Amino acid sequence: MKTTTIGRKAGSGFGHWWLAMIGAGLLAGCGGGGGETEVSSPSDFDPPAEPVNIGGDAELYDPERLIDVSVSMSSADFSKLKSEARTLASTDRECVPEFEYTEFTASVTIDGDRMDRVIVRKKGYMGSLSPSIPSLKLDFNDLWPGRTYQNMTRMTLNNNRQDPSNARQCMAYDQFRQAGLAAPKCNYARVSVNGEDLGVFTNVEPIKKPFLARVFGDDDGNQYEAQTADFGTWLSERFEKKTNEKENDRTDLQAVTDALDLPDEQMVNVLPQLVDVDEFIRFWALETLLGAWDSATGNANNFHIYRDPGDGLFHFIPWGADTAFRGAHPLKPLTGVLYRNFSLADRLFSIPEYRARYEAELEDLLATQWDEADLLAEVERIRELTGTSAEATASLNAFIGGRGVAGDDDFRPARRAVIEQAIAEETPSGEVYRLADTQPDCSVPATTSLTGTIKSEDGADTGAFRFTLPGGRAVNASLTFAAFEVDSLVYSVDRESKPAVISLLLIGADINDNFTPYVLQLFIEASDYVPGTHEFHGFATNALLFEVDESQPGDVRTLALGAEGSITVIGVGSGASEGDVELSLNATLEYDSAIR
Template sequence: MKITTFGRKTGYGHGLWSLAFVGMALLAGCGGGGGDTEVSSPSDFEPPAEPVNIGGDAELYDPDRLINVSVTMSPADFSQLKSEARTLASTDRECVPEFDYTEFTASVTIDGDRMDRVIVRKKGYMGSLSPSIPSLKLDFDDLWPGRTYQNMTRMTLNNNRQDPSNARQCLAYDQFRQAGIAAPKCNYARVSVNGQDLGVFTNVEPIKKPFLARAFGDDDGNQYEAQTADFGTWLSRRFEKKTNEKENDRTDLQAVTDALALPDEQMVNVLPQLVDVDEFIRFWAVETLLGAWDSATGNANNFHIYRDPGDGLFHFIPWGADTAFRGAHPLKPLTGVLYRNFSLADRLFNIPEYRARYEAELQDLLATQWDETALLAEVARIRELTGTTADAAASLKTFISGRGEAGDGDYRPARRAVIEQAIAEETPTGEVYRLSDTKPDCGAPATTSLTGSIKSEGGADTGAFRFTLPGGQSVNASLTFAAFEVDSLVYSVDRESKPAVISLLLIGADVNDNFTPYVLQLFIEASDYVPGTHQFHGFATNALLFEVDESQLGDVRTLALGAEGAMTITRAGTGASEGDVELTLDATLEYDSGIQ
């Protein structure tokens, strides 16, 4: 057993230790949420409720405001709400299954104003999912048509699971707005459910028709939400239509796809008739400056597009900005500083005129908008408003202003220096990771049961995990035998998550197959790292299976992801023995589609 903070170890599989960070970030920040299930309207025997605005005309998104939101609902309903989640494995399929969160009825009190018959449901795609602190959506007018709270029909409360500083989302959206990009407003809320304090959430303006009317002066156009989506014959199908759903006319997406298929000299003439290209380049530059890796140009993820009837052009809207002010892409580590993991950005970057315009936008943002002193002052203000600790905001401050001096072991340059150096490179570094525009395989994935019994005590790691390869070969990966070569159980804590996440990196050798090594990484929120049975839940409690392959980055290749099941902890150490653990596994994994 070894307790570590994402270090590296010599010997075979030395790159494995980076998994404790990469694995935790897998599929993170994938914002969004499933559609809503049907909820009955009030009984016809009840008197009709009159339209009403609760709370007066105060600004719901006043940045100086910390709202108190108290939800009261059936304990059984809240238990079910917390438990609902997509499976980690399902989000990795080429055809992601549809998923709906259940809607519940609750009473909600906001800053002393009580509202009954409010619809409450969980929200989140993957990175923000938590079994203990769920993100929430509140709908005030579904069961009471015309009811609003401070002129809004809904509230979206993000749990800040990927941002313990509580500041990244509001800081990021403010930077977009300063650059002239339509972006949601936001502030903060302290949320409790049935008297349980869940902590500080970000209260984000929903990207709905009221936002479109405010930002564009018209809400009749086509709006799409992107979760790992891009323009393409097949990829465009991943855009979820959010307005004009009944008509489902998606020819505007096809027009952009067709334009991007043209040679450069034709594309640059056609594209500006479909997309506000100048605005997109500035949007792209802001995403890059903010180091928002889980974004449109960083990850083909977490954004909306809106075709404004006024000019007939597509406009990009940022969303899911809790991974902003990070920079490095944990899933695509060779991306580099200048993001272009998106078809539109990649095509424009490879045309010298447009690359120059993109770099000029970055330089203009640095010269006219990026103010380190003002940003740090805003971080301090948010900390004071929300009661956030200095440690929780440390990585955000380091991103902005840097740390140490060149040559120091923990040196990190300020974001301004990182961007300036990237622009100065004659040949840009970094690889491009674009989604493949191919017909998806919607067949059922290969699965395997995963069982195991693991024990770590006083530095001795024993036990094994067992599974079956797609070809039928049974694997018994023994930690006991692997311990002769490496630390076969590595315990680490990711404090850049809220709550913190425990990672157990297990290395087992199959004695029946020439001691072939396999790696199993288990995750569980620190608040759940106690004796008991813990069901797999999104990425908060789950498992990743790898095989050692020294030709791959990090020396491993992903084999399978957790689908369903549980880990049962019988003992979890604390204090000086925090790495000691005893647990069993009983789960199902889905193999990656490329694994034979």
């Protein structure tokens, strides 16, 4: 992700705007018989399948290992699997619609050991979704009860879409484990489907009952997964219960919510009876040190909590760590270095004693665990193991050790210096973005069609995009007229995504309303940036519509997000004409809930 600055031409009345590019996250042959599969037990007429462990007792998550995973399935099934995705607009709703990926049967060969009748499905909520390189989940046990591969019933294969270095997830989880915190194990796999090499994936230990038993010694407690969830009257409903689902007893979440509603002097006595507070503070400090912006305390996202029956307390578990070793928050750009975009962190930070303990944990981690030489050596080890390019690991190395010297255009201080400076501030900088604990609005969102034809050639930007505002007024946003004031088509490439993502930032002036400016940002995976029609798919290929509002961060306010539709690329430039493009739009957008 990166920030695009739209330069103002002389005499412009449009202002100086910049947008946070949201390229990765918001607001994861025929051998299997093919066909969509409803999971069921083998037929009575099938020979009994005895429990078996394939591949022996080797460690599936050995960090020195690059596993070879080859999937064979119907080509039609694989095409459908790749195409499935939530819509960007649906994940922005206050009541996110139910969504399930289709399960298919396949044959899977892992390091030479073949298994038939394996369940395979796509994985991912939003940031990892890709129409070309899908994250995958494999289940060896469902159609063959008792079958395991190296004593594991499942494999979770993350495509590293938000991490071309291939190193961030495993290195982040390793840091959590070094700090004595619960975290999944992981290593790497080269994945192919029907002979097509999809590249290097991260093989992550699923946070399921075997993980809970291994880490906590007991898997009977309540486990919840958080996707933009927090403690609250309404927000707690966003935690997805992963164990004991039939009972669906969520009173333990309510108890934490009630504790956070108490005055400070009462809360600090009640909360430690519900949450391992000391452990949480270390967890929080480590998320901060790692710059893992799409995390519990950075974004109220991508984590699990488990109430251990042994001590009766909630414990936090990191997940989706592919945005670790980043720091800057692309969705909440005014977030400071010290993360607290989560109720528990924000509340504790407001109490001087607990803020001091949090900062002391950061200092202890810097002194006892954060070793730049060791971290950089691990980046290089993983790079060599996976065959990753030095260019792809450059930003990770810069995060750890810094880059250049002060005054250089590309200067970046080392993470240690950033944290030390933040701790030294008497008044912490940065704003706090917490989810609103209000009853969700589940009404049907307002929509608009989005059409247009756009062309940029030799620096000349022409065409228009058209939509209708919620009040019914039609907008014809002309790039041709906007080009008199600004560069009305800004082309950029985000290479911190895998595949890279092309961003086209379009500025149009509404010729029917005193040339009011609007901004449309299009994303297209680089592998799809070729002539043809490309369907909307998560963040990978989509559209975001903004209006200019100089009171907002970035001087724009989100109007609508892509729901469904397509971008038809007619032609693209190359070489010195790389930014040239001709395309048309045919899509539906959903308006943001605040302006419906």
